[in-house]
Amino acid sequence: MKSPKPNSQTNIQNDLLRRIHSGEWQPGALIPTEASLAKEIGCARTTVNRALQKLANDGHVVRKRRSGTRIALTPVRKATMEIPIVRDEIEGKGGAYKFLILLSERVKPPLWVQVRLGISKDEEMVHLHSLHISDSHPYMFEDRWVSIKAVPEITSAPFDKVSPNEWLVREVPYSGGENSFSVCTADETVANAMETTVGKAMFLVERSTWIYQTPITTLKMYYPEGFRLTTKL
Amino acid sequence: MKSPKPNSQTNIQNDLLRRIHSGEWQPGALIPTEASLAKEIGCARTTVNRALQKLANDGHVVRKRRSGTRIALTPVRKATMEIPIVRDEIEGKGGAYKFLILLSERVKPPLWVQVRLGISKDEEMVHLHSLHISDSHPYMFEDRWVSIKAVPEITSAPFDKVSPNEWLVREVPYSGGENSFSVCTADETVANAMETTVGKAMFLVERSTWIYQTPITTLKMYYPEGFRLTTKL
DNA sequence: CAGTGGTCTAGACCACCAG
DNA sequence: TGGTGGTCTAGACCACTGA
Numbered sequence: 046m047k048s049p050k051p052n053s054q055t056n057i058q059n060d061l062l063r064r065i066h067s068g069e070w071q072p073g074a075l076i077p078t079e080a081s082l083a084k085e086i087g088c089a090r091t092t093v094n095r096a097l098q099k100l101a102n103d104g105h106v107v108r109k110r111r112s113g114t115r116i117a118l119t120p121v122r123k124a125t126m127e128i129p130i131v132r133d134e135i136e137g138k139g140g141a142y143k144f145l146i147l148l149s150e151r152v153k154p155p156l157w158v159q160v161r162l163g164i165s166k167d168e169e170m171v172h173l174h175s176l177h178i179s180d181s182h183p184y185m186f187e188d189r190w191v192s193i194k195a196v197p198e199i200t201s202a203p204f205d206k207v208s209p210n211e212w213l214v215r216e217v218p219y220s221g222g223e224n225s226f227s228v229c230t231a232d233e234t235v236a237n238a239m240e241t242t243v244g245k246a247m248f249l250v251e252r253s254t255w256i257y258q259t260p261i262t263t264l265k266m267y268y269p270e271g272f273r274l275t276t277k278l
Numbered sequence: 279m280k281s282p283k284p285n286s287q288t289n290i291q292n293d294l295l296r297r298i299h300s301g302e303w304q305p306g307a308l309i310p311t312e313a314s315l316a317k318e319i320g321c322a323r324t325t326v327n328r329a330l331q332k333l334a335n336d337g338h339v340v341r342k343r344r345s346g347t348r349i350a351l352t353p354v355r356k357a358t359m360e361i362p363i364v365r366d367e368i369e370g371k372g373g374a375y376k377f378l379i380l381l382s383e384r385v386k387p388p389l390w391v392q393v394r395l396g397i398s399k400d401e402e403m404v405h406l407h408s409l410h411i412s413d414s415h416p417y418m419f420e421d422r423w424v425s426i427k428a429v430p431e432i433t434s435a436p437f438d439k440v441s442p443n444e445w446l447v448r449e450v451p452y453s454g455g456e457n458s459f460s461v462c463t464a465d466e467t468v469a470n471a472m473e474t475t476v477g478k479a480m481f482l483v484e485r486s487t488w489i490y491q492t493p494i495t496t497l498k499m500y501y502p503e504g505f506r507l508t509t510k511l
Numbered sequence: 512c513a514g515t516g517g518t519c520t521a522g523a524c525c526a527c528c529a530g
Numbered sequence: 531t532g533g534t535g536g537t538c539t540a541g542a543c544c545a546c547t548g549a
Contacts, residue, residue, distance in 0.1 A: 062453070065451060066451045066453055066489060066490075068451070072448060072451075118448070119363060119447055124358065124359050124361055124457050125357065125358045125359075126357050126358075126359070126509070128357055128511070130352060214352055215305060215351070215352075218298060218299045218301070218305075219299075219511075220295065220299055221510070221511060222510070222511035223508060223509070223510055223511060224357050224508065224509045224510075224511060225506050225507060225508040225509070226459055226481075226506070226507045226508075227481065227503075227504070227505060227506040227507070228461050228479050228480070228481045228503045228504075228505070229503070230479065230503075246461050246463065246479030246503075247461065248459075248460065248461045252511075254511065256299060257299075270460075270461045270462070270463075270479075271460070271461075272460060272461070273458050273459070273460040274458060274459045274460070275456060275457065275458040275459075276359070276456070276457045276458070277454070277455070277456055277457075278361070278452075278454060278455035278456060278457060278485075278487065
C-alpha cells in the first residue's frame with residue numbers, strides 16, 4: 046500500500062543496494078532468503094533471484110547454496126574496461142588516424158612468444174611491426190605475432206588499406222584472451238618508431254588471444270608516457 | 279534425438295558461441311529470433327533470452343527491440359579486472375605484509391584533489407602517506423586524501439593496526455568509482471619511500487570512490503617498474 | 512538430511528521502434 | 531502498427547552443502 050511500483054528487478058536491486066550502503070546490513074551479514082525477500086517485496090522469487098544474481102555478479106554480495114546470501118566483505122571488486130580498436134581510440138580523441146607497417150616477415154617465433162602462446166619453436170609465424178599515428182605524431186607502436194596455422198589468410202591480407210589490428214578483429218573471432226599492463230623502457234626499435242630516446246619509460250600493454258585451445262596472436266603495444274587508461278568501478 | 283542434454287542456458291550459450299566462432303554467422307549478421315531459436319532448440323523462450331542476454335552482456339551480440347539480435351562487429355570488447363586489497367595482493371604472492379604511515383595530517387586539499395573529487399578548496403581533509411611493504415621491501419607507496427565530511431570516523435581510526443586501505447574498504451561502503459592507470463616518474467617523496475631514485479619510471483594507479491554523489495577518497499598508488507596488472511578477456 | 516540458491520517452463524503483458 | 535526483445539509470474543525440480 047505504500048509504493049506505486051513496488052516491483053521490477055532494477056527497483057529491487059536499488060532497494061537492496063540502498064540497504065547495503067545505508068549500513069542496515071553490515072559486510073559479512075546474512076541477508077534474508079530469496080523466498081522471504083520475495084514475500085516481503087511482493088513479487089516472484091525468480092525476480093528476486095535475478096536481482097541478487099546481478100548484485101553477486103557486481104561483487105556486492107556473495108551467494109552460497111544452503112548457507113545463504115551474505116554482504117561481500119570487500120565490496121565491488123571488479124572493474125570493467127573497454128578494449129577499443131586503436132583507430133577508434135585516436136579518432137575518439139579527435140585525431141586523424143594513419144598507420145605504417147614498419148616490418149612484415151615470416152619467421153619462427155622467439156622464446157617469449159613460444160611461451161606466451163604455447164607454440165612450437167618450429168612453427169612459422171607472421172611478425173609485424175606497425176606504427177599507429179595520430180595527426181602525424183606517433184601514438185602507439187605495435188609488435189605483433191600471428192599464428193599462420195590459426196589464421197592462414199594472414200599471409201595474403203591487404204595491410205595497405207586496413208591495419209592488422211582491425212583486420213584481425215573483423216575477420217578472426219576469438220573466444221578468450223589476456224591483457225596485461227606494465228611499465229617498460231624503450232629499446233632502440235621502439236625509440237626510433239616513437240621518436241623518443243632509448244631508455245624512456247613507456248606504458249606497455251600485452252595482449253594474447255585464443256580461439257578455444259588454438260592460439261591466434263600475441264602483441265605488445267607501446268604507448269608513450271602520458272597515456273592513460275581509465276575504468277569505472 | 280541427438281544430444282542427451284539439449285538444454286540449459288550454458289549449453290545454449292556455448293552452442294551459439296560455436297556458431298558465431300565457426301563463421302556460420304558473420305559479424306553484423308542477424309540471427310534468428312528468440313522464439314525461433316527456442317523452437318529449434320526445444321526449450322522455453324525465457325531460457326534463450328537469458329543466454330542471449332549474457333552473450334550481449336559479454337559483447338558477443340548486440341540486441342535491439344524490433345530489429346533483432348546481431349553479431350557484434352567488434353567482439354568481446356570488455357575486460358574485467360579484480361581490485362584486490364594490497365595486503366591480499368602481497369600475501370597472495372607469498373610475501374609478508376607490513377605497512378607504515380609516513381604522514382598523517384589534516385589540511386585543505388590541493389587543486390588536483392579538488393578537481394578530481396569536486397570538493398571545495400576550504401573543506402579540510404585527512405591526508406595520508408602510507409608505504410606497503412612485502413618482506414621488508416617497499417612494494418607500493420600510497421598518497422591518499424579522505425573527505426572528513428563523508429567519513430568523520432577517519433579522524434579517530436586506529437591506523438596503528440589496520441591500514442587506511444583496509445579500514446576504508448571494511449567500514450565505508452561506496453557505490454561507484456574510477457580507476458586509471460598510467461606511467462609517471464618518481465618525485466623526491468616517492469623515491470625516498472620506495473628506495474629508488476628521482477625520475478625513475480613508476481606504474482601509477484589512481485582511484486577515486488563515491489557514495490552516490492558524495493566523494494569519499496582519492497588516492498595515487500605508485501608501483502615500481504616490474505609491477506604487472508593482468509586481466510582476462 | 513533439509514534448506515538454500517540455480518535453473519527451467521509456459522504463459523503473459525509491456526516497451527520500443529522500424530516499416 | 532506489428533514484431534521484436536524485456537520482464538514478470540507461479541510453479542517445479544535439481545544441485546549443492548552445512549548442520
